[in-house]
Amino acid sequence: MRVTIAEVARRARVSKTTVSRVLNNKADVDAATAVRVREVIAATGYIPSAGAVGLARGVTRTVGMLVPGLTPPWLGELLQGAADVVESKGYGLLLSTAHRGAAALDEFSRRVSAKAFDGLLLVEPPDALRHLRVLHDSGLPVVLVGDRVRHPAFPSVGADNRQGGAAAARHLLGTGRTRLATVTGPRAAGCTADRLNGFNDAVRAAGLTLDPRLIIEGEWTSESGEAAIRQLLASGPAFDAVFAHDDLTAAGVLAALHATGRSVPGDVAVVGFDDIPLAAHTQPPLTTIRRPLRDMGAAAAQQLLARLGGAAPPEGPTILPTSLVVRGSTTVHDGH
Amino acid sequence: MRVTIAEVARRARVSKTTVSRVLNNKADVDAATAVRVREVIAATGYIPSAGAVGLARGVTRTVGMLVPGLTPPWLGELLQGAADVVESKGYGLLLSTAHRGAAALDEFSRRVSAKAFDGLLLVEPPDALRHLRVLHDSGLPVVLVGDRVRHPAFPSVGADNRQGGAAAARHLLGTGRTRLATVTGPRAAGCTADRLNGFNDAVRAAGLTLDPRLIIEGEWTSESGEAAIRQLLASGPAFDAVFAHDDLTAAGVLAALHATGRSVPGDVAVVGFDDIPLAAHTQPPLTTIRRPLRDMGAAAAQQLLARLGGAAPPEGPTILPTSLVVRGSTTVHDGH
DNA sequence: CTGAAAGCGCTTACAG
DNA sequence: CTGAAAGCGCTTACAG
Incomplete structure (x- = not known):
């Protein structure tokens, strides 16, 4: 039997309201009360249900990420960069693939409509025009990542x-x-x-x-x-x-x-x-x-989270510098 | 303003109960009523809130996937295989990384406890012993994928x-x-x-x-x-x-x-x-x-979804056959 | 065939 | 400093 806030409240002999307050570090809780509640929380291993919190707050603490497919060789680094910042901020990363074509995108659109996430990272979005406009109208915060597709209506992160x-x-x-x-x-x-x-x-x-x-x-x-x-x-x-x-x-x-x-x-x-x-x-x-690529993923995620935190979207696209890596295909002195 | 089930019910002049019934294709709804409700749904573009449905049903329709990191070169195919089946069944894929070490795993454990997903795909889980046992005790359906780590307590998918x-x-x-x-x-x-x-x-x-x-x-x-x-x-x-x-x-x-x-x-x-x-x-x-790799990811996802659907876990590990791919490093007649 | 009511597990005004 | 109540948007017995 999963322990709920009601159970914690009962054991700590306070109301659910008070438990919620200490959970969210609100001020105005008696120190002793807070300690007692925290003890019960620790003892029971209570973790608030993500779904219930989300429903009550109208927020999911999850960001969606739509990728063209999972096999492009440059994707791993980009994903890792995004995942690192998303995770470190306590958000979840809901991954979707455009790989199966229209059916996959429809599935994906449903998740957007179902408010399954708070914001969206779009990696080289396919079939840009149609879906992008709908997204924009939905008001969902979106950041584009990659160099193939750009769209004036959205903030984007790419390479120079x-x-x-x-x-x-x-x-x-x-x-x-x-x-x-x-x-x-x-x-x-x-x-x-x-x-x-x-x-x-x-x-x-x-x-x-x-x-x-x-x-x-x-x-x-x-x-x-x-x-x-x-x-x-x-x-x-x-x-x-x-x-x-x-x-x-x-x-x-x-x-x-x-x-x-x-x-x-x-x-x-x-x-x-x-x-x-x-x-x-x-x-x-x-x-x-x-x-x-890793920096691109991280920058995009950072921008998205900043917007979820209320920041204004950046004006132009964010362009990260590239760098020359010299190896044997252009010179015999490559130190390899 | 997001349209809710209450709004649909009002417009269709029925109760929320009835809307819910046609949403979930329950029998015993008058044909004409159903048609009317469906029309309103279509007209408003109504999609049930994933969070609310989840809370009411006690289920998230999301599976978690914990990977050691996103950059191993063999990961893309495995992920794609899993994503294809998960998505095609209408589930979401919540990706987590063990990449940042203990902090990442703690974050991850919270999501497990927060019931953020219904089941879990574990790819070459790190630090197996400690976390795996906790997972097992939590009762969350888990399937292991990969060849480096095996654990008798969980069903697993690997190569021969x-x-x-x-x-x-x-x-x-x-x-x-x-x-x-x-x-x-x-x-x-x-x-x-x-x-x-x-x-x-x-x-x-x-x-x-x-x-x-x-x-x-x-x-x-x-x-x-x-x-x-x-x-x-x-x-x-x-x-x-x-x-x-x-x-x-x-x-x-x-x-x-x-x-x-x-x-x-x-x-x-x-x-x-x-x-x-x-x-x-x-x-x-x-x-x-x-x-x-792709088949391994797909098979693991299929097993997990089957368990979520109530199927019993398979007895032994699932072992998929490997195959020899002949190229130029062993023979000059590689047809390349 | 249909609806009122309770419940899922939280948060948040509102009162005190 | 604290709690009762309403509400988030659904589903599900229960009655009719």
């Missing part, structure tokens, strides 16, 4: 993709490369243009120009990286470096280069983006632009 | 590690290797002995014996794999194959072999365990024993 693209170009140029190829993300992704523009900026700043025939659209997969390189090798202009817009694509680039007998970084240098776990274990290890 | 170890040995022997080295997991992990025993079984069945000097204890990291190989190369007997007890360790093995000028699979063949995303992208790609 333009700066990252520029860093990639500068590093490549710095190692003496001049004919730079790029395998981008899908055009539809918000970060693709940023990474490309940053890259282009740095190239022009060095007095060079990008050959448009060396820019291939990828789709965040190693297969697309492989295909891009094979295509370039078969019928494109020569190149001595490749900037892939993510590490998975870069892994495909590496594989295609290896399969066709090119040496890395001897013949071609390769830079990726993200710094997922895999990046350190390719052969050679991958130089990459690191997205601060 | 012994069979996996045997498959690794048979494959290696089949490619003509005879001097087999092993980098195991930590001795404390339950699966380490199983993988080693299975490996040993198959070796003996082939009329050979394992050289104990070629068995090194690792710790599930690429660093430990690298160190093991360097040690073997420096002062151990010769070997022409390595079975690493997980893919991360195998990646370290590959790196050490490469750094010391050994060719894979020419000089040494390498087999890993798990088949994490990284395995397909090492150079050469890693032959490995695949754990059915």
Whole structure:
């Protein structure tokens, strides 16, 4: 039999009101009374029912997190960052997946409507338009996380993709490369243009120009990286470096280069983006632009909790800096 | 203003009881009445408050999931498998991390006590003894998932590690290797002995014996794999194959072999365990024993939901078969 | 077939 | 400093 506040009150010979007061550290409770109540609480191991407290207070102390799926390699760090702050503030994290498509999203919408959580972290939300508007109208506090999708109506946290693209170009140029190829993300992704523009900026700043025939659209997969390189090798202009817009694509680039007998970084240098776990274990290890994924998750969670605490939403998007991680795919002196 | 059951009842000119009845598809509601109520529900977009329903029914329709952290590379698939079944049954998934140590576990224990969920999925639970016993006594339905920790008091889902170890040995022997080295997991992990025993079984069945000097204890990291190989190369007997007890360790093995000028699979063949995303992208790609992680997550979730539905817990642990995935680290004919 | 009432386990004015 | 009562939004015997 679960012990309830009524039971505690009875044993401490006070009213439920008083128990509630000491539970919530309200002032105006006689010291001796408070001690007695606390003793009973300790003795019985009483913990208030989350559901009952939630109903009475109109609040769940839970935040929802909608992710596109649980298998993207960059997701773990982001989730961990968010989980750490959410948990440390005593909130629960209710995880939902858009993985099963429309059915999953409908399920999810029901939970939103059922007030199953106080606020929402949206990671690269799919099918943005439709659901996002509904969310906004629902008044539920929402924070977007990620670089693919942005929406003016919501606060968001992402990485500095333009700066990252520029860093990639500068590093490549710095190692003496001049004919730079790029395998981008899908055009539809918000970060693709940023990474490309940053890259282009740095190239022009060095007095060079990008050959448009060396820019291939990828789709965040190693297969697309492989295909891009094979295509370039078969019928494109020569190149001595490749900037892939993510590490998975870069892994495909590496594989295609290896399969066709090119040496890395001897013949071609390769830079990726993200710094997922895999990046350190390719052969050679991958130089990459690191997205601060854990910090992104943490920042988003912090913003959301601040809003739940009554803070005003930040004006613009929050952009965290990326950093260059140099490994063997661009230089032989990587200290590995 | 959120619409409540009272509001629906008023508009449909019935009692809350009747609305509740049609909500829960009880029989004995006049067809016309039901239609009218449903119309109001549709028109208002009414969704019952999860918290209120939970309090009234004594049930949350949420399952908790405690993971050691969110960054292990094998976790994504497992989580996805669990999330798919949990979500498809209309349950929520409340994720907790043991990542921040004792403080996180205490937070977590509070949620257990607060009845924040109906059942619990425990992934490789840390600090098993103490918390597990408390959980068991609490009467909360629990299912364990993973291969490192097992506990007789709980139903569990894992992979067939012994069979996996045997498959690794048979494959290696089949490619003509005879001097087999092993980098195991930590001795404390339950699966380490199983993988080693299975490996040993198959070796003996082939009329050979394992050289104990070629068995090194690792710790599930690429660093430990690298160190093991360097040690073997420096002062151990010769070997022409390595079975690493997980893919991360195998990646370290590959790196050490490469750094010391050994060719894979020419000089040494390498087999890993798990088949994490990284395995397909090492150079050469890693032959490995695949754990059915997604199926494991799904099976555990299914068992848990079945118990919540009143089913009796299964007697023994549920053991899912592993499978051999052949790639370039053991054979040049990998079709890659 | 339908509704009034009690109850789930808390919190929060309101009185004293 | 303390308690009785109402209320959060549902469900569920119990009566009719």
